[in-house]
Amino acid sequence: MPLLNRLLRYGLVGGAAAAVHIIVLLLLGPWMSLSLANPIAFLAASMAGYLGHALLTFREETGGRQFARRWLLLQYAVNLSVCALLPLLQAPTLVLVFTPTLLNAVIWSRAARFSAKAREHQNGQPPLLHADDLGLAEGVDAAILNLAQSGRLQGASLLVNGPSATAAVEAWRDLADPPPLSLHVCLTEGHGLPDSPDLPTGFGRLLLASLLPWQRQRIAPQLRAVLLQQISRYRQLTGLQHIRLDGHQHIHLVPLVLDAVLDLSRSESITWVRTTRESLPEGLSLRLWWRSLQTGGLIKWLVLQLLSGLAVPRLHRAGLQTNRRFAGVLFSGSMFGTAFRRSWETAYNSIAVDRASQSVVLIHPGLPNAVSGMNQKAFQQSVAFFNSTNRQKEWASAQKL
Structure with a gap:
């Protein structure tokens, strides 16, 4: 009976979508050519199916919410391609009629399973909220400390060569229940090591150097020196021996850098390294997708x-722990409002895991005029980033958790 009920609902939605297709085609027929009217009518029918199957056919899986919009785009693109290709292959009439129907059933079933899995995650163990760049500037530190003091923040990363790092660590220790700190390895700016003048200072340049054996050999000693300097500084500031690192x-996920981290992991007691395996969120508007693209x-x-896919097996082989999921790159x-x-x-x-494996959601909060006191010459790449009002919006969104 449940299967029959599902088939009846699927047929009802399919019939409604077909009716929408016919109605739109009849309305547009007198005004434009069939070759243009039919794709528009088919898009209207696809939208009807997209909404109907999410809200009616597969409501147990979706909980009455829409599918992610990428399933509508996938269904429309696949059907248009198949309907254009099959006549060129001189496919029999039955194939022409039933192939799109079968493809739609597969696509909407997959969309339903995806929605069900996403709902399981939301009903499971919540992620840890984490803030980067503690020690970069007073306005950044104040926002991070505010979130930690209110209990909304479960971790922060310390930029050991940042101008306010010493004061930030002292304030962190004064918290009633300070969350864990991580070493925020900084190689793209502000590492301030005069005996490493040839060390590339951009993500892309370090990534490219990872692919060139002669560059790896030339840079590796300088990279090791910078990492050891920052590890030593981290211990000096925090008094911690075991190191969580991002x-x-x-x-740190660039292969050349990860090589150095793994080489030092045993001697320097590195126990945990952050990875960025981020699932694409459901329910994003086209405007948010466009923002991410821009x-x-x-x-x-x-x-x-x-890079995370390559890093995770290496971390496990080295006996290092890492987070299971992540959000904050897309x-x-x-990271504010609906996107957050x-x-x-x-x-x-979806399952209970220990703290070291828990998911991490990353933010970069800041107060108004967050770059005040920042060493803008040493941290040129971060000036515009933290001068944006988006830092304040991220702080405000985190306060609403």
Whole structure:
């Protein structure tokens, strides 16, 4: 009976979508050619199916929410391609009629399973909220300390060569229950080591150097020296022996840098390294996808997904722990409002895990005029980033958790 009920609902929605297709086609027919009217009518029918199957056919899986919009785009693109290709292959009439129907059933079923999995995550273990760049400037530190004091923040990363690092650590110790601190390895700016003049200072340049054996050999000693200097400084400031580690602009995931981290992990007691395996959030508007594309978030997401995929097996082989999920790359620089909420929901763990494996949601909060007191010459790349009002919006969104 449940299967029959599902089939009846599927048929009802399918019939409604077909009716929408016919009605739109009849309305547009007198005004434009069939070759243009039919794709428009088919888009209207696809939208009807998209809404109907989410809200009616698969309501148990979706909980009455829409599918992620990428499933509508996938269904429309696949159907248009198949309907254009099959006649060229002189496919039989039955194939022409039933192939799109079968493809739609597969696509909407997959969309339903994706929604069900996402809802399981949201009902599981919540992620840890983490802030980067403690020690960069007083306005940044104040926002991070405010979130930690109110209990909304579960961790922060210390930029040991930042101008306010000493004061930030002292304030962190004064918290009633200070969350864990991580070493925020910084190689793209502000490392301030005069005997490493040839060390590339950009993510792209270090990534490129990772692919060139002669560059790896030339840079490795300088890279090791910078890491040891920052590890020593971290211990001097915090008094901690065991080190949790991540990177400014996620530089620690570049293979050349990760090599150095792994080489030092045993001697320097590195126990945990952050990775950025980020699932794409559901329910994002086209405007938010466009924002991610404009700000380079989508490109960063693709690159860091690949680098994290390569890093995780190496970390496990070295006996290092890492987070299971992550959010904060896709909307890096604009983790506020709906983007923050959807990213937070998607980062839930569907199963209970220990703290070291819990999901991490990353933000970069700051107060108004957050760059005041920043060493703007040493941290040129961060000036515009923290001068933006988006830092304040991220801080405000985190306060609403």
